[in-house]
Amino acid sequence: MSPTTETLTAERILEATEEVLRRHGPAKATVVDVARALGVSHGSVYRHFRTKAALRAAVTKRWLDRTSETLAGITADETRTPETRLRDWLAALFEAKRRKAGDDPELFATYMVLTGETGEVVEEHLADLTGQLTRIIEAGVASGAFTAPDPRTSAVAVFHATGRFHDPGYSRVWERPGAQQDFTALVDLLLRGLRAQSASA
Amino acid sequence: MSPTTETLTAERILEATEEVLRRHGPAKATVVDVARALGVSHGSVYRHFRTKAALRAAVTKRWLDRTSETLAGITADETRTPETRLRDWLAALFEAKRRKAGDDPELFATYMVLTGETGEVVEEHLADLTGQLTRIIEAGVASGAFTAPDPRTSAVAVFHATGRFHDPGYSRVWERPGAQQDFTALVDLLLRGLRAQSASA
DNA sequence: CGACTGACAGATTTCAATATCTGTCAGTCG
DNA sequence: CGACTGACAGATATTGAAATCTGTCAGTCG
Numbered sequence: 001m002s003p004t005t006e007t008l009t010a011e012r013i014l015e016a017t018e019e020v021l022r023r024h025g026p027a028k029a030t031v032v033d034v035a036r037a038l039g040v041s042h043g044s045v046y047r048h049f050r051t052k053a054a055l056r057a058a059v060t061k062r063w064l065d066r067t068s069e070t071l072a073g074i075t076a077d078e079t080r081t082p083e084t085r086l087r088d089w090l091a092a093l094f095e096a097k098r099r100k101a102g103d104d105p106e107l108f109a110t111y112m113v114l115t116g117e118t119g120e121v122v123e124e125h126l127a128d129l130t131g132q133l134t135r136i137i138e139a140g141v142a143s144g145a146f147t148a149p150d151p152r153t154s155a156v157a158v159f160h161a162t163g164r165f166h167d168p169g170y171s172r173v174w175e176r177p178g179a180q181q182d183f184t185a186l187v188d189l190l191l192r193g194l195r196a197q198s199a200s201a
Numbered sequence: 202m203s204p205t206t207e208t209l210t211a212e213r214i215l216e217a218t219e220e221v222l223r224r225h226g227p228a229k230a231t232v233v234d235v236a237r238a239l240g241v242s243h244g245s246v247y248r249h250f251r252t253k254a255a256l257r258a259a260v261t262k263r264w265l266d267r268t269s270e271t272l273a274g275i276t277a278d279e280t281r282t283p284e285t286r287l288r289d290w291l292a293a294l295f296e297a298k299r300r301k302a303g304d305d306p307e308l309f310a311t312y313m314v315l316t317g318e319t320g321e322v323v324e325e326h327l328a329d330l331t332g333q334l335t336r337i338i339e340a341g342v343a344s345g346a347f348t349a350p351d352p353r354t355s356a357v358a359v360f361h362a363t364g365r366f367h368d369p370g371y372s373r374v375w376e377r378p379g380a381q382q383d384f385t386a387l388v389d390l391l392l393r394g395l396r397a398q399s400a401s402a
Numbered sequence: 403c404g405a406c407t408g409a410c411a412g413a414t415t416t417c418a419a420t421a422t423c424t425g426t427c428a429g430t431c432g
Numbered sequence: 433c434g435a436c437t438g439a440c441a442g443a444t445a446t447t448g449a450a451a452t453c454t455g456t457c458a459g460t461c462g
Contacts, residue, residue: 008405030453041407046455157387161362169370186358193394209435228445231423242437247425 008040010048010058017059025106026113031055057118063111064125067096068132075132082140083191089136090158090187093129094165094174101171112168130159140194147196158190209241211249211259218260226307227314232256258319264312265326268297269333276333283341284392287359290337291388294330295366295375302372313369331360341395348397359391 006012016037020029031052035042049055074080074089101108115122133155140146148154164170165183173179207213217238221230232253236243250256275281275290302309316323334356341347349355365371366384374380 031455032453042454043408043456044406047405050455052454153382153386154390156383157390160365160383160387161390163365163371164361170364181354182357182361185354186361189355189358189362189394190390191394192398193390193392197393197398232425233423243424244426244438245436248435251425253424 008038008044008048012038013045013048013055014059014062017055018062021059021110021114022107026110053117056114057121060111060114060118061121061124064115064121067093068125068128070096071129071132075135078139082136082143082145083195085136086133086140086158086191086194087187089132090162090165091183094162094183097166097168097171098174101168101174108168108171112171115168126159130155133159137194144196146194148194154194158194161190162186209239209245209249213239214246214249214256215260215263218256219263222260222311222315223308227257227311254318257315258322261312261315261319262322262326265316265322268294269326269329271297272330272333276336279340283337283344283346284396286337287334287341287392287395288388290333291359291363291366292384295363295384298367298369298372299375302369302375309369309372313372316369327360331356334360338395345397347395349395355395359395362391363387 013034017029017034020033020037023029024033031045032042034055035045038045045055049058071089071092074085074092077085080088100111130152134152137146137148137151137155137158141148141151146154162183164173165179165186214235218230218235221234221238224230225234232246233243235256236246239246246256250259272290272293275286275293278286281289301312331353335353338347338349338352338356338359342349342352347355363384365374366380366387
């Protein structure tokens with residue numbers, strides 16, 4: 001039952017690091033703290049992660065991947081029309097971010113610091129999300145619901161356009177009274193732009 | 202000819218404050234510095250501005266108003282179609298911000314700090330800009346070029362959608378290779394959404 | 403043998419003393 | 433009289449010495 005006798009794995013280190021970050025915040029969480037929480041010397045942590053930055057990047061990747069996986073479920077759900085899937089996907093992204101920021105602001109601030117440190121991991125996450133959006137738009141083009149000469153370009157445009165509702169830098173406006181209406185109005189406008197349409201006079 | 206003998210006006214204080222901010226940056230610019238630059242005691246500065254925060258807010262307002270005025274010229278230009286006006290207005294906003302950030306990054310960083318301090322002044326500026334957008338969209342609805350049940354709602358949606366290309370928080374991505382294409386793709390999508398259209402089959 | 407330790411050098415952070423700044427106001431000077 | 437000064441109290445920022453941390457590695461122990 002004593003956890004100190006278990007093998008030291010990267011997984012256990014990541015869990016301990018999350019806990020230390022939750023407790024102390026990003027500015028004060030040290031590798032020594034993580035080692036102490038695990039009952040080992042800090043040299044052992046460096047056996048699994050070359051630097052403190054690499055350890056923090058791994059924690060960040062884990063956190064971002066949890067969001068990606070939830071959304072991937074919507075992306076792959078062929079029981080919904082592409083338009084519904086796009087609406088639901090964007091709403092789920094907004095809702096997930098808003099909940100994280102609202103439920104535990106300190107932890108959210110911690111992850112904002114972490115994502116600000118690790119360009120590479122964030123780039124990959126954004127590429128994953130725009131990839132999912134691309135697949136939804138491609139499905140819409142295939143079904144005739146959408147018009148998009150280049151689905152990837154449209155996907156990036158939609159992702160940029162909705163930045164205010166998923167970029168952590170905007171988290172302070174997510175709880176403002178009109179936020180939900182603003183979000184809906186924006187998604188309506190974007191869907192009007194994506195939908196197949198015959199030109200007007 | 203000696204400037205120290207001229208009357209001390211709010212205007213002269215604002216100019217001196219801009220200069221001090223340019224020289225020392227937002228963290229080190231003090232009211233004492235401003236007074237020294239003007240050859241007066243700092244008590245005299247407090248005669249015109251109740252607090253240091255009010256002085257900085259006044260400088261910020263001046264800076265933001267310069268952008269608003271340039272754009273107001275496009276808003277009011279009835280020789281262009283509403284669609285062209287909207288494209289030009291958004292492009293001018295992006296270009297103005299990108300130039301400011303690129304030409305003098307330190308000064309731009311200074312104003313980012315100032316705008317972060319003064320919620321009220323920034324709110325007014327944003328209300329002014331969305332007001333201009335509203336008028337352009339109203340003109341488009343009047344001419345039959347646009348469909349928009351509520352032009353103000355659409356204007357806010359367009360402003361939010363283009364945040365990545367005018368919000369200072371994104372300035373670091375404005376010089377990236379694909380930025381101009383990303384901007385164009387986004388504006389194209391938004392205009393498709395605004396244009397009057399007959400429903401597709 | 404190989405996972406782990408602990409002492410170490412250089413880098414970074416903390417902390418408390420010191421200096422500077424903000425905002426006020428009684429008093430000066432033209 | 434009224435614009436301006438300069439000394440002041442409390443708040444904030446700077447500084448440098450001491451403490452802690454990061455990353456390494458020769459050595460221990462099962």
